[in-house]
Amino acid sequence: MLSFHPAKLVVPHGLAYHHHHHHHHQYVSKPILCSASSSSHHHDHDHNSSSRRSLLLLLPTALSLPLPPYTSASDNNNNTTTPLDTTITDRVFLDLSICPTYFRAQAQSQDVPLCSDSEPLGRVVLGLYGKLVPTTVSIFKAMCIGSSSYKNTFIHKVLPGQFLVGGRQGRREKGEVVPPLGLPQNKETVDSRAFMLDHSRPGVVSLCLSENDDDDDIKLDPDYHNVEFLITTGPGPCPQLDGRNIVFGVVLEGMDVVRQIASIPTYKPGERIKLFNDLAEFLGDGRAENARNLWDRPLKSIYVSDCGQLQVAKPSLTPSLP
CATH class of the missing domain: 2.40.100.10 (Cyclophilin-like)
Structure with a gap:
């Protein structure tokens, strides 16, 4: 089972943070290289490791999805209301x-x-x-x-x-x-x-x-x-x-x-x-x-x-x- 530390958010390897001009921040997805472990004492964790790798591969894609634009009630009214006669x-x-x-x-x-x-x-x-x-x-x-x-x-x-x-x-x-x-x-x-x-x-x-x-x-x-x-x-x-x-x-x-x-x-x-x-x-x-x-x-x-x-x-x- 996945667990997250309550005090900090650890950005996984493969999710690089870039700083651009004008104070815009962007997360850029990088390929994640995963290799199988040859150590015998890690075999019992293969299933959990596979789940983690799947989640981490999906995480950059999810974070890169654009958020829906903020709309106010007045904006909606302006778009849908006909001019007053x-x-x-x-x-x-x-x-x-x-x-x-x-x-x-x-x-x-x-x-x-x-x-x-x-x-x-x-x-x-x-x-x-x-x-x-x-x-x-x-x-x-x-x-x-x-x-x-x-x-x-x-x-x-x-x-x-x-x-x-x-x-x-x-x-x-x-x-x-x-x-x-x-x-x-x-x-x-x-x-x-x-x-x-x-x-x-x-x-x-x-x-x-x-x-x-x-x-x-x-x-x-x-x-x-x-x-x-x-x-x-x-x-x-x-x-x-x-x-x-x-x-x-x-x-x-x-x-x-x-x-x-x-x-x-x-x-x-x-x-x-x-x-x-x-x-x-x-x-x-x-x-x-x-x-x-x-x-x-x-x-x-x-x-x-x-x-x-x-x-x-x-x-x-x-x-x-x-």
Whole structure:
């Protein structure tokens, strides 16, 4: 039976080690010469010696076989995944305004101005990827053109240098969203392909999943539809959002408006308040989450004063030659 010393590996004769330039190492097989022993006291070991010689003859061949190349999951994905179709199928707009006074919604109707002295910030035009994530796009379009839309609702959170968030659900009189009935169930939220686009630059529009702050009692409703969205503001990417939120569009016009919103000061709790909040959450006090919903809110009321879909004419056909 073969035995190996645990402390060292003995390279058998016939397996020469050569050192080449550039620190490449290679084992080169050399022929092994085996001669039969004439000593009578070795005859009882002929069988074992023959086995050893067979193994040593095979060992250089085995070591010279190339190892399979290392492959990563990303390499496999790159080789097998078809390019993502980011064709812009629809264009919608959000008119954004700022209310110098405290935003107090007194009426349920979207046609009633909710801020008498609002100052327009400008229009943001979004291009939507309807071929990549059709359900997410159809829901967002419905929220821009339907009777219950984003109109007269808050941009309720701004993280400077990262992104802004709108579309939080709740009560109309608080400037929150009430989605219309009949929206389709969004199965793309469990489709891995829907999460493949990154938040790699300013102006990326995505469905807010990891950053969603709708109240739990709203999320537990069987008819709940997530309509909260975020727009990256720059200047850099937001890798913490990648793989956790569904990118479904891009800002085509109005990045200056987005940057202007990103520059507005927001509410930042002090360390003492954060400690009390952590303690309240540890003790199971539900008010801790409600308090955190106020963090990162703009100190001025920013809201969607109007929204809708832009009808874009089809591009002209290439003239045909006679």
